[in-house]
Amino acid sequence: MTNDARLTVAGIRADLAAKKISARELVTEYRSRIDRENPGLNAYLALSPERAFAQADRIDRMVERGAELPPLAGLPLAVKDVIATRGIPTTCGSRILEGYRPPYDATAVERLEQAGAMVLGKTNCDEFAMGSSNENSAYGPVRNPVAPDRVPGGSSGGSAAAVAAGLAVAALGTDTGGSVRQPGAFCGIPALMPTYGRVSRYGLVAFASSLDRIGPMTNTVADAAALLGVIAGHDPHDATSAAVPVHDYTAEIEKRVAGLRIGVPREYFGEGMDAEVRAKVEAGIALLERLGCRRVEVEMPHTDYAIATYYVIATAEASSNLARYDGVRYGVRAPADSLAAMYRKTRGTGFGAEVKRRIMLGTYALSTGYYEAYYLKAQKVRTLIARDFQQAFEKADLLVTPTSPTPAFRLGERTTDPLAMYLADIYTVTGSLAGVPGISVPCGRTAEGLPVGLQIFGPHFREDLVLRLAHAFERAGGSQV
Amino acid sequence: MESGISPDVLARYEAIIGLEVHAQLKTASKIFCACSTRFGDPPNSNVCPVCLGLPGTLPVINRRAVELAVRASLALNAQVQERSRFARKNYFYPDLPKGYQISMYELPLATAGWLEIEFDGQVKRIGITRLHMEEDAAKALHEGFPDSDRATYIDYNRCGTPLVEIVSEPDLRTPAEAQAYLEELKQTLEYIEVSDCNMEEGSLRCDANVSVRPRGDGKFGTKTEVKNLNSFRYLARALEYEIERQIAALEQGERILQETRLWNVAAGRTETMRSKEHAHDYRYFPEPDLLPVMIDAVWKQEILEAMPELPAAKRKRFVAEYGLTGYDARVLSATRELADYFEAVAGAGAAAKSAANWIEGELLRRLKESGSATPAERIAPAELAALIGRVESGEITAASGKRVFARMFETGEPAAKIIEAEGFGQISDSGEIERVVREIMEREPGNVAKYRAGNEGVLKFFVGQVMRATRGQANPQLVNETVKRLLAG
Ligand SMILES: [Zn+2]
Numbered sequence: 005m006t007n008d009a010r011l012t013v014a015g016i017r018a019d020l021a022a023k024k025i026s027a028r029e030l031v032t033e034y035r036s037r038i039d040r041e042n043p044g045l046n047a048y049l050a051l052s053p054e055r056a057f058a059q060a061d062r063i064d065r066m067v068e069r070g071a072e073l074p075p076l077a078g079l080p081l082a083v084k085d086v087i088a089t090r091g092i093p094t095t096c097g098s099r100i101l102e103g104y105r106p107p108y109d110a111t112a113v114e115r116l117e118q119a120g121a122m123v124l125g126k127t128n129c130d131e132f133a134m135g136s137s138n139e140n141s142a143y144g145p146v147r148n149p150v151a152p153d154r155v156p157g158g159s160s161g162g163s164a165a166a167v168a169a170g171l172a173v174a175a176l177g178t179d180t181g182g183s184v185r186q187p188g189a190f191c192g193i194p195a196l197m198p199t200y201g202r203v204s205r206y207g208l209v210a211f212a213s214s215l216d217r218i219g220p221m222t223n224t225v226a227d228a229a230a231l232l233g234v235i236a237g238h239d240p241h242d243a244t245s246a247a248v249p250v251h252d253y254t255a256e257i258e259k260r261v262a263g264l265r266i267g268v269p270r271e272y273f274g275e276g277m278d279a280e281v282r283a284k285v286e287a288g289i290a291l292l293e294r295l296g297c298r299r300v301e302v303e304m305p306h307t308d309y310a311i312a313t314y315y316v317i318a319t320a321e322a323s324s325n326l327a328r329y330d331g332v333r334y335g336v337r338a339p340a341d342s343l344a345a346m347y348r349k350t351r352g353t354g355f356g357a358e359v360k361r362r363i364m365l366g367t368y369a370l371s372t373g374y375y376e377a378y379y380l381k382a383q384k385v386r387t388l389i390a391r392d393f394q395q396a397f398e399k400a401d402l403l404v405t406p407t408s409p410t411p412a413f414r415l416g417e418r419t420t421d422p423l424a425m426y427l428a429d430i431y432t433v434t435g436s437l438a439g440v441p442g443i444s445v446p447c448g449r450t451a452e453g454l455p456v457g458l459q460i461f462g463p464h465f466r467e468d469l470v471l472r473l474a475h476a477f478e479r480a481g482g483s484q485v
Numbered sequence: 486m487e488s489g490i491s492p493d494v495l496a497r498y499e500a501i502i503g504l505e506v507h508a509q510l511k512t513a514s515k516i517f518c519a520c521s522t523r524f525g526d527p528p529n530s531n532v533c534p535v536c537l538g539l540p541g542t543l544p545v546i547n548r549r550a551v552e553l554a555v556r557a558s559l560a561l562n563a564q565v566q567e568r569s570r571f572a573r574k575n576y577f578y579p580d581l582p583k584g585y586q587i588s589m590y591e592l593p594l595a596t597a598g599w600l601e602i603e604f605d606g607q608v609k610r611i612g613i614t615r616l617h618m619e620e621d622a623a624k625a626l627h628e629g630f631p632d633s634d635r636a637t638y639i640d641y642n643r644c645g646t647p648l649v650e651i652v653s654e655p656d657l658r659t660p661a662e663a664q665a666y667l668e669e670l671k672q673t674l675e676y677i678e679v680s681d682c683n684m685e686e687g688s689l690r691c692d693a694n695v696s697v698r699p700r701g702d703g704k705f706g707t708k709t710e711v712k713n714l715n716s717f718r719y720l721a722r723a724l725e726y727e728i729e730r731q732i733a734a735l736e737q738g739e740r741i742l743q744e745t746r747l748w749n750v751a752a753g754r755t756e757t758m759r760s761k762e763h764a765h766d767y768r769y770f771p772e773p774d775l776l777p778v779m780i781d782a783v784w785k786q787e788i789l790e791a792m793p794e795l796p797a798a799k800r801k802r803f804v805a806e807y808g809l810t811g812y813d814a815r816v817l818s819a820t821r822e823l824a825d826y827f828e829a830v831a832g833a834g835a836a837a838k839s840a841a842n843w844i845e846g847e848l849l850r851r852l853k854e855s856g857s858a859t860p861a862e863r864i865a866p867a868e869l870a871a872l873i874g875r876v877e878s879g880e881i882t883a884a885s886g887k888r889v890f891a892r893m894f895e896t897g898e899p900a901a902k903i904i905e906a907e908g909f910g911q912i913s914d915s916g917e918i919e920r921v922v923r924e925i926m927e928r929e930p931g932n933v934a935k936y937r938a939g940n941e942g943v944l945k946f947f948v949g950q951v952m953r954a955t956r957g958q959a960n961p962q963l964v965n966e967t968v969k970r971l972l973a974g
Contacts, residue, residue, distance in 0.1 A: 086541075087541070088539075088540065088541040094540070094541075096540070101540070104540075106534070106539060106540070106541065107534060107539070108534050108539070108542075110541060205541075205543060206541065206542070206543050207541040207542075208541055209540040209541045210540075210541070210774075213773035213774050214773040240545065241543060241545060242543050242545075243543065243544070243545050243546065243774065243775050243776055244543075244773075244774065244775075244776065320770060321770075321773060323575075323768075324573050324575050324584070324585050324768070324770070326584075327575060327577065327583065327584020327585055328538050328540070328582060328583045328584045330577060330579070330584060332579045332582075332639070333537065333538075333582060334539070343579065347577055367768065370575070370768035370769075370770055371766055371768060372766050372768075375768075375770070379770060
C-alpha cells in the first residue's frame with residue numbers, strides 16, 4: 005500500500021474478501037500515516053487504537069470464517085469530535101470538555117461500526133462546530149492538506165483534512181450551516197449534508213438542534229452513498245429522525261442523469277464571489293449539460309436574508325444547548341467560593357471567544373422584548389426560504405450552486421473579522437434552513453491549485469437524486485474542470 | 486399571625502387566590518427516557534445519559550405520560566388541544582442538568598377547564614386556566630453529609646419524572662376554599678390514577694398566587710407568589726399569613742411588591758425569595774428536539790373511554806342508586822378504594838344503609854386505629870356482608886356483631902366461623918330456652934312462689950338469670966315470653 009493510494013469502501017471490502025490485505029494491516033497502516041502526518045495537520049485530536057484493532061480483528065475473523073462481510077467492512081473511519089464515542093474523548097474542540105469521555109455511542113457511530121467500520125479516532129473542529137475555518141478549536145487550527153498555509157474550512161475541518169490527506173478513508177462530519185460541505189469544498193472531497201431527519205442526531209453534541217446534521221465526507225461520491233445507506237433511517241432515540249424509507253443509494257447513483265432539470269438560482273452568482281470560483285462552477289454546470297442535464301434558471305428571492313436568519317436561529321438554540329456546560333457534572337470545573345462564581349469562572353475560561361459571542365447573541369435574541377423581533381421573525385423568514393426551495397423544485401429536479409464564494413483562505417486571514425466569516429456561509433446556510441439535502445463535490449481547481457466545490461441541492465429525502473448527479477459529475481471528470 | 490389586625494379590618498378586605506399545582510404522573514418510566522420513576526431508591530441509581538443531560542442526548546416523549554396528562558385534562562373538564570408543544574425554560578441551577586427545563590409554554594396541553602368544590606354546603610366552580618406537562622428537576626441535598634457545610638450533593642433520580650402543572654384561575658377567595666380546591670383536585674387525580682398525590686414524597690406540590698383588595702373593588706391588587714406550600718396544613722396557614730401580611734401593609738399605607746415569597750415552615754411566615762427586578766427571564770422557545778404533541782379525536786376518545794368514574798359523579802350515583810345521604814356518599818367516596826369496597830359489600834347482599842353504617846363506623850375506626858391498610862385486606866367484602874346479614878336477621882345481636890367484627894378484623898377469618906367457634910350465635914331455640922328457665926325455676930322455688938303470689942317484680946330476676954346462664958346470647962324477647970308462660974304454671 006502506498007501513501008497516496010486512495011482506497012474506497014468497495015475496494016477495501018473486495019481486498020479483504022480476497023485476502024489481499026487484512027483489517028489489522030489497514031489499521032496499522034493508517035496509524036503510521038497518522039503518526040507521520042498528523043503533527044503537521046492537527047486533524048486528529050484523539051486516537052482510539054484499541055477500539056480500531058478490536059474491530060479489525062472482528063473483521064479478520066469473519067474473513068477467516070468465510071463469512072459475508074458487512075457493507076463497510078474494514079473501513080478506516082474518522083469521527084468529528086462533536087459526535088459521542090463511548091470511552092473515547094469527545095471534546096467538541098472545547099476546553100470545557102477536556103478529558104470528557106461519553107458513556108455511550110452516537111447512533112451513527114454505532115451503525116457504522118455494526119456495518120464494519122473501524123473508528124481510528126476523533127477529528128478536530130471549530131469549538132462546538134461554531135466556525136468556518138477550524139481556527140476556533142481550543143486545540144489549535146487544522147492545516148489544509150492541499151495548501152498547508154490555508155484553512156481546511158470548518159467546522160468539520162479535521163474530518164475533511166483527514167480524508168483528503170489519506171489519514172482516513174471516510175469521516176463523519178456535522179453540518180449546521182455548511183460545516184460539512186464547505187470544508188469538503190476547501191479540501192477537494194465530496195461531502196454530503198443529508199436531509200434534516202434523515203440521519204439520527206442522537207449522540208451529536210448539539211449546536212443548533214433544528215439545523216444540526218451528521219454527514220459523510222469521503223474520497224468518492226459512491227463512498228458517501230455507501231455510508232449514508234448505513235447511517236440513514238429512523239432512530240427511536242431521536243424524535244426528529246424521520247420514518248421515511250431509505251433508498252439503496254449505491255444502486256441509485258448508477259441511474260442516468262440525462263434529462264434531469266438542474267436549476268441555477270441567479271441569487272447565488274451575485275457580488276462577492278471569487279472570479280475563479282465562478283468560472284469553475286460555470287464550467288461544472290456546462291459539464292452537467294454535456295451529460296444531458298437541462299439547465300433552468302430559478303429564482304430564490306429570500307436568499308439575501310439567509311445569513312441573518314441563520315445566525316439568529318442558530319445562536320438562539322446554541323445559547324440554550326450550551327447551558328449544560330456548567331462545571332457541575334462533567335468536563336472542566338473552575339473551583340470558586342460560590343455557585344454563581346463557579347459558573348462564571350467555568351464558562352468564562354472554558355469557552356472560546358466565538359462560542360461566547362454566539363451564546364450572547366442567542367441569549368439576546370431569546371430575551372423578553374426581543375424574542376418577537378428576532379427569533380420569531382427569523383422563524384418566519386425561515387419558512388419563506390424553505391418556500392423558495394419548494395418553488396424552485398417545481399421547475400427543477402436539483403439545484404446547482406457554488407459551495408463557497410471563495411476557495412480556502414489563509415490561516416489567520418479572517419480571524420479578526422467575524423462578520424466576514426459569517427457572510428462566507430451565504431451559499432450553504434439556505435439549504436440548512438430549508439432542511440433539504442446538499443452535497444459539495446469537487447469542481448476543478450484554481451490556478452493556485454485550490455479546490456473549488458460545486459453544491460447540489462435536492463428536495464427533502466431525495467439524497468438518491470443528489471448523489472446520482474454528484475456521482476455522474478465526478479465520473480465525468482468534474483474535479484478536473 | 487400576630488399582626489394585631491382587628492377582625493373588622495380583615496373583614497373589609499377580600500383575598501384573591503389562584504393555585505399552581507404540580508402533580509407527578511404515575512408512569513413506570515421517566516418522561517423522556519426509560520429510567521424508573523421509583524421513589525426512595527439509592528441516589529443516582531435511576532439515571533441514564535438522557536436524564537443526566539449528557540452532551541448529544543435527546544429526549545423522546547413517553548406516550549403513557551401524555552395519556553395520563555390528557556386523562557387529567559378531561560377529568561378537569563378542560564379543552565385538550567389538538568396540537569401542543571414543548572418549550573425550553575432556560576435557567577441555571579445544578580439540579581437542572583441541561584440548563585433548561587422542558588416544559589410547555591405558549592401551547593399547553595389543555596386549557597379552560599373547571600373543578601367544582603363543595604364548601605359550606607355551597608357548590609362553587611373554580612376555573613382552571615391551563616394544564617401542561619413538564620419534567621421534574623433533580624434534588625439538591627444540602628444536609629446530612631459529613632461535608633455538608635462545604636458541599637451540596639445532587640440526586641438525579643427524580644430528574645425527568647413526568648409532571649403536570651395545573652394552574653387555576655384566581656377564583657379562590659379564602660384559605661379554606663383553596664384547601665377545599667386542593668383536596669378536590671387531589672382526590673380527582675388519585676381517583677383517575679393519574680398521580681399518587683403523595684405530598685410527603687413530593688408527588689403533589691403547590692404554589693399560590695395571592696393578592697388582596699378592599700371588598701367591592703373591581704380591580705385585583707398586586708399579587709405575590711408563595712412557594713413551598715406542600716401540605717394542606719401549610720397551605721391554609723401560609724395563605725392566612727400572607728393575606729394578613731398584605732392587609733397589614735396596605736393598612737399602613739405601604740405598597741405590595743410583586744415578588745416571589747417562600748413559606749418558611751419553621752418560622753411560620755412567608756419570606757421574600759426574589760423580587761420582580763430579579764425575576765428570571767426564562768427565554769422560552771419551542772423545544773427543537775421534540776415534535777409537537779398531536780392528540781387526535783380517536784386518541785382522545787380512547788383515553789376518555791378508559792377514564793374511571795370521577796368522585797363527583799360517584800357521589801351523585803351513591804345517593805341515587807343506594808339511597809345514601811349526601812354525607813354518607815361523601816365519606817364512602819373519599820377514596821376510590823373505599824368506594825369500591827362499599828359497592829362490593831352492598832353487591833354481596835348487604836343493605837346499603839347498613840353497609841354504610843358498618844363501614845363508616847366500625848371499619849373506618851379500626852382502620853384508623855391500626856394505622857392500616859386496605860379494607861379488603863382485613864375483611865373481604867362478602868364476609869362483611871355476611872356478618873351484616875346475621876345481625877339484620879336477628880341471628881346475633883348488634884353487640885355480638887361488633888365483637889365478631891373485631892375478631893374478623895384481627896384474624897381475617899369468616900364471620901360464620903367466628904360466630905360458631907366462639908358461641909356468638911343468638912339462642913332462638915325455644916326448647917333450649919325452656920330448658921334453662923325450668924332449671925332456674927327448680928333452683929329458685931321461693932321466687933317462683935313469690936311470683937305466683939302476685940309479686941310480678943320477680944319476673945325481671947328470672948329473665949336476668951336466664952340471660953346470665955346463656956351469656957347474653959338468648960333472644961331476649963323469647964326469654965321474656967318463656968319465663969312468663971312457665972311462671973304462670
Ligand atoms: Zn434516564
